[in-house]
Amino acid sequence: xxxxxxxxxxxxxxxxxxxRVRCPSGTSIKSAINQSGICExxxxxxxxxxxxxxxxxxxxxxxxxxxxxxxxxxRPLSISPTAARRRRxxxxxxx
Numbered sequence: 001x002x003x004x005x006x007x008x009x010x011x012x013x014x015x016x017x018x019x020r021v022r023c024p025s026g027t028s029i030k031s032a033i034n035q036s037g038i039c040e041x042x043x044x045x046x047x048x049x050x051x052x053x054x055x056x057x058x059x060x061x062x063x064x065x066x067x068x069x070x071x072x073x074x075r076p077l078s079i080s081p082t083a084a085r086r087r088r089x090x091x092x093x094x095x
Contacts, residue, residue: 004067008036010045011075017042029054029071030061038073045073 002025010017019036027035029052039045051074053059058074065071079087 004065004069006032006036006065006069006071008033008038008071008073010038010042010073012042023065025067027065028061029059029063029065032065032071033061033073047073050074050076 003022004025004027006021006023006027008019008021017038019038021032021036023032023035030047033039033047033052039047047061051058052061053072053074054063054065054069056072
């Protein structure tokens with residue numbers, strides 16, 4: 001059986017957690033995340049509601065991984081992009 005190497009990543013505000021795992025060829029994103037143990041380390045991760053992806057492209061949990069893929073677990077946005085743009089524009093006008 002061939003094995004593949006996967007990196008599971010979860011970015012927090014203060015740092016980025018990266019866990020390398022070796023999985024059987026044909027492993028899904030969900031299986032790789034479960035094998036990494038990251039959900040036990042960060043119980044706030046909810047795979048039912050949070051988006052996941054591979055190298056910045058959103059994928060579903062059943063997506064089949066390839067060797068050296070980087071699985072990313074995305075956090076919910078703390079502020080909407082529109083609100084962030086307005087805040088930046090307002091601060092530039094104040095200067």
